[in-house]
Each structure stands twice: as C-alpha cells, then as structure tokens.
Amino acid sequence: MGKSLLSLFVILLSFDSINSYLMPPLFRKFNVQIVNQLEFHKILKVHCKSKSHNFPITYLKIGESFQFKFKIYPKTQYWCNLWQGPNYKHHVVFDAFRPDKDFIDGTCTGMHPNVCRWTAKEEGVYVRNKKFEGEYFMYTWDGPSKLGNISPVSAPTSESELDSSV
Numbered sequence: 001m002g003k004s005l006l007s008l009f010v011i012l013l014s015f016d017s018i019n020s021y022l023m024p025p026l027f028r029k030f031n032v033q034i035v036n037q038l039e040f041h042k043i044l045k046v047h048c049k050s051k052s053h054n055f056p057i058t059y060l061k062i063g064e065s066f067q068f069k070f071k072i073y074p075k076t077q078y079w080c081n082l083w084q085g086p087n088y089k090h091h092v093v094f095d096a097f098r099p100d101k102d103f104i105d106g107t108c109t110g111m112h113p114n115v116c117r118w119t120a121k122e123e124g125v126y127v128r129n130k131k132f133e134g135e136y137f138m139y140t141w142d143g144p145s146k147l148g149n150i151s152p153v154s155a156p157t158s159e160s161e162l163d164s165s166v
Helices: 001-024 101-107 157-165
Strands: 028-036 044-047 058-060 065-071 079-085 090-097 115-120 124-129 135-138
Touching: 028 044, 028 058, 028 079, 028 090, 058 079, 079 115, 079 157, 090 115, 090 124, 090 135
Parallel strands: 028 115
Antiparallel strands: 028 065, 044 058, 044 079, 079 090, 115 124, 124 135
C-alpha cells in the first residue's frame, strides 16, 4: 500500500511539472502594469479591457502607472489602447496579456514576479523582459491618419536575435 501511494505521488508530481512547463499557470494571480514614460509632460490615455471586463479610461501623468490584477483562466485575454496626449492622435492597441506559456514567459517576465509591465515612451511601447534583463521594444505609435494599423514586433527568442535587432 505504501509503495502504491508513493508511486502515485511521484506520477502526480511528474505530471504537475510537465503541465507547468507546457501549460500556462492556470488559476494563479497575475498583473498587468502600464507606465507613462513619455517626454515633455505628455499625458498617457489608457483603456484596457477583456471580453468580460472593461476598465474605465485612465489618464496617467509622467511616472504614473495603471495596474490591474486577475486570475489566469484558459481564455483570459486583455488588450489595451494607449494614446499620447495632449492631442491623443498617436495611438497603439496591443495584447497586454494572453494565457499562453510563450506569452507569459517569452514576452512578459514569467510568473516571478507575475507581472507584465508595459512602458509607453516616445518611440513606442516596450515590455519588461526578464530574459534579456531590460525592456524590449514591441510596438510603434500609429500616426494620426493610421488609427488601427498596428505593427507588432515579436519578442526575441534568443540573445542572438536580440543582438541582430539592435
């Protein structure tokens, strides 16, 4: 009886390890943070939402941030719209969170510290990427006449890709 329980425990532990490697960490808490690092005292207009939750529009001054917390479910997905003040003509929309392992570990910082930090700067939107110890450029601002035409850039999968993109 003792050997069967021990065997079952080892199998369950192995399954959990494989599952956590291949699958997103379902039912765990996660955070998305949007930070305004624009220049010239520009206000950042932020509107984030999912299929089931629509956050109110928020206006961030330089250095301020907007953060929301949620539990990861299989279909959890958040996207955000950002506009540069004062005229709010420069815009970008992007996936702020997707519940897949590649997005969580590759684009964001993984489950430790369980936050995907997006930073708005003059050139565009950056994501903090723990794998490369810094921020990585992801999206450029759309000009006033191109609202909705987004040009996402994939996060690198290796350091050689990072070196070649600079």
